[in-house]
Amino acid sequence: MSHDSHHAPVACKTELAPERSDLGLYRPDRATGWTDWLTTVDHKKIGILYGAFAMLYFLIGGVEALAIRTQLARPDNDFVTARMYNQLFTMHGTTMIFLGVMPLSAAFFNFLVPLQVGARDVAFPRLNAFSLWTFVFGAFVLNASWLFEFGHLAGWFDSFAWHKALVYTDFAPANGWFSYAPLSGTFGANGQALRFTGVGTDFWIIGIQVLGIASLAASFNFICTIINMRAKGMTMMRLPVFTWMALVTSVLIILAFPAITVALIELMFDRAFGANFFNPSAGGQPVLWQHLFWIFGHPEVYILVLPAMGIVSEVLPTFSGKSLFGYPIIVFSGAVIGFLGFAVWSHHMFTTGLGPVPTAAFSLLTMAIAVPTGVKIFNWLGTIWGGRIRFTPPMVLALGFIWMFMCGGFSGVMHSSAPADSQQQDSYFVIAHFHYVLLGGVLLGLMAGLYFWFPKIFGRMPNAPVAYLGSALVILGFNLAFGPMHYLGLAGQPRRTHTYHAGNGWETWNYVATIGAYILGIGVVIVFGNLVWTAFRGKKCGSDPWDGRTLEWSLPSPVPEYNFAQAPVVATRDAFFEHKHGAKKIGLENDGGEAGVHMPSQSWMPMVASAGFLFIGFGMPMMAMGIPHAGWLVISGLGVLFLGIWLWALEGPGGYMLKTPAPSGAPAPAETVAH
Amino acid sequence: MSDTAAAHEAPTSTGIDHKKLIMWLFLASDCMFFGTLISTHLLYRKLFPAGFTDAEGHQRFIQDLFSIELTSFSTFILLMSSFLMALAVSAMHKGQVKSFRRNVLGVIVFGLIFLGCQVFEFTHFYHKGLTIQNSVLGSTFYVLTGTHGTHVAIGVLWLILLYFYSFTGKLGGHMGALDVEVAGLYWHFVDIVWIIIFTAVYLVEYLGPYGIWGSGLPAVVK
Numbered sequence: 001m002s003h004d005s006h007h008a009p010v011a012c013k014t015e016l017a018p019e020r021s022d023l024g025l026y027r028p029d030r031a032t033g034w035t036d037w038l039t040t041v042d043h044k045k046i047g048i049l050y051g052a053f054a055m056l057y058f059l060i061g062g063v064e065a066l067a068i069r070t071q072l073a074r075p076d077n078d079f080v081t082a083r084m085y086n087q088l089f090t091m092h093g094t095t096m097i098f099l100g101v102m103p104l105s106a107a108f109f110n111f112l113v114p115l116q117v118g119a120r121d122v123a124f125p126r127l128n129a130f131s132l133w134t135f136v137f138g139a140f141v142l143n144a145s146w147l148f149e150f151g152h153l154a155g156w157f158d159s160f161a162w163h164k165a166l167v168y169t170d171f172a173p174a175n176g177w178f179s180y181a182p183l184s185g186t187f188g189a190n191g192q193a194l195r196f197t198g199v200g201t202d203f204w205i206i207g208i209q210v211l212g213i214a215s216l217a218a219s220f221n222f223i224c225t226i227i228n229m230r231a232k233g234m235t236m237m238r239l240p241v242f243t244w245m246a247l248v249t250s251v252l253i254i255l256a257f258p259a260i261t262v263a264l265i266e267l268m269f270d271r272a273f274g275a276n277f278f279n280p281s282a283g284g285q286p287v288l289w290q291h292l293f294w295i296f297g298h299p300e301v302y303i304l305v306l307p308a309m310g311i312v313s314e315v316l317p318t319f320s321g322k323s324l325f326g327y328p329i330i331v332f333s334g335a336v337i338g339f340l341g342f343a344v345w346s347h348h349m350f351t352t353g354l355g356p357v358p359t360a361a362f363s364l365l366t367m368a369i370a371v372p373t374g375v376k377i378f379n380w381l382g383t384i385w386g387g388r389i390r391f392t393p394p395m396v397l398a399l400g401f402i403w404m405f406m407c408g409g410f411s412g413v414m415h416s417s418a419p420a421d422s423q424q425q426d427s428y429f430v431i432a433h434f435h436y437v438l439l440g441g442v443l444l445g446l447m448a449g450l451y452f453w454f455p456k457i458f459g460r461m462p463n464a465p466v467a468y469l470g471s472a473l474v475i476l477g478f479n480l481a482f483g484p485m486h487y488l489g490l491a492g493q494p495r496r497t498h499t500y501h502a503g504n505g506w507e508t509w510n511y512v513a514t515i516g517a518y519i520l521g522i523g524v525v526i527v528f529g530n531l532v533w534t535a536f537r538g539k540k541c542g543s544d545p546w547d548g549r550t551l552e553w554s555l556p557s558p559v560p561e562y563n564f565a566q567a568p569v570v571a572t573r574d575a576f577f578e579h580k581h582g583a584k585k586i587g588l589e590n591d592g593g594e595a596g597v598h599m600p601s602q603s604w605m606p607m608v609a610s611a612g613f614l615f616i617g618f619g620m621p622m623m624a625m626g627i628p629h630a631g632w633l634v635i636s637g638l639g640v641l642f643l644g645i646w647l648w649a650l651e652g653p654g655g656y657m658l659k660t661p662a663p664s665g666a667p668a669p670a671e672t673v674a675h
Numbered sequence: 676m677s678d679t680a681a682a683h684e685a686p687t688s689t690g691i692d693h694k695k696l697i698m699w700l701f702l703a704s705d706c707m708f709f710g711t712l713i714s715t716h717l718l719y720r721k722l723f724p725a726g727f728t729d730a731e732g733h734q735r736f737i738q739d740l741f742s743i744e745l746t747s748f749s750t751f752i753l754l755m756s757s758f759l760m761a762l763a764v765s766a767m768h769k770g771q772v773k774s775f776r777r778n779v780l781g782v783i784v785f786g787l788i789f790l791g792c793q794v795f796e797f798t799h800f801y802h803k804g805l806t807i808q809n810s811v812l813g814s815t816f817y818v819l820t821g822t823h824g825t826h827v828a829i830g831v832l833w834l835i836l837l838y839f840y841s842f843t844g845k846l847g848g849h850m851g852a853l854d855v856e857v858a859g860l861y862w863h864f865v866d867i868v869w870i871i872i873f874t875a876v877y878l879v880e881y882l883g884p885y886g887i888w889g890s891g892l893p894a895v896v897k
Contacts, residue, residue, distance in 0.1 A: 022845070123693040191808025220700045226689040228696055254700060258708035266715065275807050275814035277715070285724055292711060330816065451873045646836070 001508035009570055019601070021651035027601040029656055039602040042561055045112030047134050048457065050103045051450075053136060057099035060143070065625055066091040066521055069481070073471070073514035075438035075502040085199065085498035086174035087149065093177030094204065097304065098211050101141045102445050105307035106215075106413060109246045111457060115552035116240045118231025118568045123224035126648060127217055130606035134214035137610055141617030145200050165338075170197060173204035174304035176496060178297060181278035181289035183483050185267060189281050191274025192202065204619035209264045210595060210613045212257045212435030221251035226250075231551075232569040232589055237331070239653040240550045240574075241324060243486050244331045248338040249303050256299035263292035272624040287352055294345035302341040304406075304438060305336060308445025309376060312398045318546050319395035320387025323574055324378040333372035333379075340369040340608030350418045351425045352638055359418045366416035373409055373583030377402060392546065393467035400475050404440025408433055411486065425494070431491025437484045444474070455545045460538030466530045480516025484509035549577035554586065561614070562658055563598040601654030609644025612637045617633065698857045702864045705826075709868050712822060713875055716815040724888035727812045729804025737880050740800055749792035751871045753827075756785035757866040762861045767855040770848075772841055775855065778836050782862065786831040793824045802849070816876070824863045824874055833858055 021027050028039040031642065040046060051621055065351035067088050070368050071079040117376055122128050131614040146515040149159060149171035175184040184201050188194040195201070226239070226247045239247075267289070276282035278289050317324045324330060343348065346354055346362040354362075380402055389395065411433040415421045424430055455461050500506055544553045550561070551568060554576045572578050615637025622630035687693060700839060726736045765777035797817065805813045840846050846854065879887040 044749065049840045124697065160713075191806070216704060220697045220704075223700055224693050228689055228691065228693055231690040234688075254704040255707050258704055259711050262708060266814075269807070269818055272808060273817065276811045277814050277818075280808075283719075285718075285722070288718065292715075292722065295711075435809040566815070611772075656760075 007474035013510065019654065019656060021601070021648060021654055023651045025650075025651065027654050028601050028604065029654075031602065034126035038607060040127075040608075041121070041129050041600050041602055043114050043122050043125070043128060044457070044559055044561070045288050046053075046128055046645045047107045047109075047131055050135070051107035053139065053162075054107060055531075057095050057103070057143075058138060058461040058524070058528070060522055061092050062524060065097065066517060066573050068092060069514040069517035070502075071498065072510050074511070075504075075507055077499055080498070081557065082498040083170055083174070085610050087170055087172040090176055090200075090204070091146070091497060094142065094173065096210070096438070097177060097300070098578045099142070099207065099444070101304050102211075102215065103192075105249070105304070106131075106218055108242070108307060108311065108446075108449055108453070109218070109250075112552060113222055113243055113246050114229070115555065115563060116197065116243045116550050117226060117229055118551050119225060119229040120236055120563045120567075120597065122221050123229055124221050124652075125600040126603050126606050127221050129603070130610055131214045131218035131221065132208060133607045133610035134217065134613055135250050137614045138210030138214060141210060141614065142203060144618070145203035145207075145621075146564045148172075148199070148203075153627070158415050159339055169230055173200040173207075174198070175201055178293050178294075179204060179289075181267065181270075181284075181286040182280050185278035185284070185286065185289070185495070186270045186274070187279060187281045193274040195269060195271065197499065198472050199625045200550055201622050202268075203623040204270050205264050205271070205619075206617050206620040209261065209268075210617055212261055212264075213613070213621060214610075215253050216257050219253040222246055222250045222253070225350035231567055234626060236573070237328065238356065238570060240575045241313035241327065241330055241334075242307075242310035242550075245306045245313070248334050249306045252299045252303050252341060256296045259285075259292050262298035263289060263296070265319055266292075266625075267622070271618065287349075290349050290352060293347070294348045295342070295588065297348065297517075298345040299338075299341045301434075303439070305313055305445075308401065308442045308449075309334065311445050311452070312380065312401050313376075313610040314550065315394045315452050316383045317574075318452075318543050318548055319390045319392055319398075320382060320384045321390075322547075322578075325377070325382030325385075328588070328596070329356065330376055330379050333375045335675050336372040340365060340372070344369055346417060347418075347421070347513055349419045350454075362415055363418050367413065370413050375404055377409075377651055392451075393462060393464055393471060394448045394546075395473050396468065397444050397451060401441060401444040401448060401472065403419050404444060404475070404478070406440055408436030408438075410437065411573035418443060424489060426494055427489035427644075428485040428493045428495060431495055432482050432489060435478075435485075439482070440475075440478055440513055447471070447474070447527055452546065453552075454531060454534055454538075455541045456543075456552055456555075456559065458535045458538065459540060460534050461541045461545060462530055462534040462538060462553045466526060470523050470526035470530060473519055474527060475523075477516045477519030477521070477523050481513045481520055482516070484516075488513075516630050545578075547580075551576055551586075553631035556580075562599060565597065596659045597655040599656055599658050601656060603648065603651065603654075605644050605648035605651060609641055609646075609648060612639070612641030613643060615640060620643075682716060686753050692853055694853055694857050695860070698860045702860065704863065705868075709801075709823070709871070712815075712819045713872065716819050719811045720888050723811060724886075725811035726755050727805055730809070733803075733804075734803060737884065740803055740805060741877060741880065742796070742799070742882065743877060745768070745796065746873065746877050747795075748867065752785050752792070752864050753869055756782045757863050759785065760862045764852075764859040767846075767852045770852075772847065776838060776841055779834055779855075782839065783831055783834050786834070790824060790827055791830070793820065797821075819876065820872065822877045823865070826868070830858070830862050830865055833861070845863060851878055854880075869888060879893050 004287055019027050019029060031039060035050065037045060040419030067080060068085070071077050071085060071088075112121070145303075146155075152171050159202050173179070179201065183196050184197055184204075185191040224310045226243055230239070262372075266275070266277035269283075270277050270279060276284045278284045278286050279285060313324055313330060344357060344362060344366045350359055350362075384399075412431070415430070417432060451462055451467060488506055488509050491505060493500060493504070493510075500510075541557065543555060543557045544596060546553070551570070553561065554568070567589040568575075569589050571585040571587070575585045616634050619630050619635075619638075623634060687696075691697070715773075726734065726739075729735050759778045759781040763775050765779060766772075766774035805816070807813050807817045831836060837846065837855060845851075
């Protein structure tokens with residue numbers, strides 16, 4: 001190991017003399033600017049990058065949504081073609097779920113989990129960087145399909161021979177975010193692999209596969225961090241609720257993603273190599289795709305919503321001036337939701353004809369999962385009950401979350417009844433339901449989190465009046481857009497249909513929904529724009545502007561790269577709040593803080609390894625498209641991936657010492673507390 | 676353990692090393708991965724117990740295809756490789772690098788024998804008419820056992836790298852033993868998965884005169 005070559009402690013990493021890794025290459029430890037961001041292993045910088053990419057994709061997904069709503073504003077509209085419409089709604093759903101909400105949750109996990117458990121970084125800093133860049137490249141591959149689509153529309157490909165061989169020419173994914181077989185699969189006997197859809201589906205398959213790898217790697221890392229890197233005295237039942245929800249979410253990811261990974265492999269084999277997993281002509285069962293997809297897909301819903309629940313569970317106590325009502329029950333409910341989340345997948349498939357016994361069982365379990373969710377809502381109400389409420393921007397958004405999520409929960413319980421669900425299946429009622437859960441619930445929760453922790457991340461306060469305006473527009477526009485869809489769905493309007501004829505009685509509410517969508521769009525731009533402005537120009541603030549409760553608020557804003565100058569020792573839940581206002585509950589571990597803090601070395605290798613996915617991501621669809629020699633691109637991608645991981649292992653963890661400036665990074669008095 | 680050297684000495688909250696914990700988590704995830712693949716195969720076996728039709732249009736049964744003697748041999752070889760892996764891990768814990776090298780070389784050779792058997796098996800089945808394209812059985816069989824073979828191949832590659840790394844002198848002490856132990860966990864897991872695949876995909880086809888799916892030919896007809 002290379003740890004005997006440490007340099008003398010310095011206060012700032014740019015003062016370091018360059019250090020060679022075990023490979024003999026210089027580590028980019030002293031880097032600043034671009035190189036620093038590209039090679040960083042700091043969980044805070046990785047979190048910021050995750051957040052920035054997530055916000056970018058939220059805007060792209062939002063533009064897709066507005067194009068959909070513009071098309072539907074009027075009956076028999078021709079703003080986009082049916083073919084384009086299919087691609088828009090598919091990419092809208094895929095983008096929002098995999099490139100918007102999940103990475104934004106990952107941004108919070110990255111930034112907060114080590115701070116909340118009292119650690120200096122995650123368990124595997126370079127693996128964390130690998131997750132980030134794998135996500136970035138996977139997202140790029142998925143969206144690059146749009147570039148091919150635009151190229152096709154512009155006629156750039158018309159002169160290529162292989163282009164004429166394509167019967168179906170959708171270049172961006174066009175199957176819906178669930179890509180049901182056989183539409184996404186193949187037909188024909190003996191490996192003919194005739195397709196219903198174009199190369200967009202292949203981009204979707206490989207894109208989701210790569211994003212899954214990113215999520216899995218990140219989740220292994222977070223579970224390890226939460227279980228193994230807690231500060232002294234930070235027992236599991238003293239963990240902040242957000243960290244608890246990060247743990248449950250990560251467990252869900254590592255157990256649910258393998259199902260979609262396998263399903264994607266099978267579909268890829270069908271399309272690229274003529275296998276018959278979902279090929280009806282050869283006896284393949286398309287309904288198997290539905291099962292595999294929803295065994296992943298339903299836990300995925302909780303993967304999306306649990307982080308937002310965790311955020312709300314931090315925001316509400318802070319601005320009510322009370323501790324969280326029923327902490328153990330909230331934690332237990334979160335775990336039960338995660339557990340039951342694996343037992344309700346077939347409620348997405350009531351109309352496939354499962355038979356009365358499975359249908360009844362899945363109905364029952366779906367109703368049961370509403371119980372822990374309801375328990376959480378009542379606990380949040382109990383938290384604000386009798387509290388001294390401060391209506392700050394995060395609090396407004398968190399209260400909005402409770403209301404909107406509750407509405408989505410009510411229509412969700414309606415779906416759990418199989419006979420009612422048969423009527424609502426594939427109608428706009430379902431669209432209304434899951435947008436209330438995912439937008440009214442998750443997005444409002446995540447926005448609350450952004451406004452809550454931005455002062456910690458950047459040391460600057462968001463502009464409150466602009467935040468109120470943005471929040472109000474988001475909540476108003478959202479209800480205008482999706483409220484009427486309950487009615488439209490029950491009145492029979494089908495989803496995923498590019499237009500509708502006049503005279504069905506759907507015109508008015510579709511028009512209203514479109515107006516609502518534009519108001520929502522303006523609101524989101526204001527909310528995000530305010531945040532971007534805050535990051536660069538906001539008014540500077542102290543380390544604890546909200547009177548926070550958990551460990552991260554005990555650190556300076558922005559947080560120094562080593563987080564804790566000395567490791568904290570906590571003696572209670574909400575230790576920082578108690579420490580400020582009552583008995584001293586945070587001590588400092590004497591771990592030789594004077595000698596300096598050991599920092600992990602930065603590295604290019606995680607990004608090099610994940611760049612392999614870029615080759616694979618473009619190679620696989622081209623191979624399935626029948627472009628000659630495209631398979632070599634895939635093989636070279638695997639080579640790059642292997643090379644990156646190999647050099648990563650050989651370069652060694654490295655590391656350098658930073659001298660901490662006095663105990664300023666630590667909570668006031670340095671005394672040990674009995675616990 | 677973690678990338679931070681400070682954590683080398685600092686005990687983790689649970690007392691379990693980070694590297695070991697993350698490997699257990701990966702294996703938990705991999706359980707679901709193989710569980711999904713095996714389920715796919717078994718579902719289709721139940722739906723289509725009749726086997727497959729070869730290129731000449733002849734109905735073929737899975738028992739015609741399998742050479743249970745060969746697969747039993749390769750299964751035994753893989754089991755024994757796990758035994759050698761356990762010896763290699765134990766040697767590394769005692770700091771006996773030479774013993775580690777001997778044993779890990781044995782694991783590598785046994786792993787390669789297993790992979791060779793699989794390559795032979797795939798070629799043999801292909802010539803008997805089972806392709807990935809001509810039936811659902813071909814798709815599920817090749818993808819399931821092929822995925823397992825990929826796991827074995829990655830394990831072999833990993834152990835080869837560890838073997839050569841041990842000559843640099845950097846593989847030693849607690850961290851070296853941990854690195855070997857983590858690779859051992861992976862290897863044992865891949866072995867256990869094969870025991871399940873061997874049972875669920877091969878052995879049950881021989882239960883009773885018609886196989887568990889009620890499809891096979893009686894022994895006399897064969």
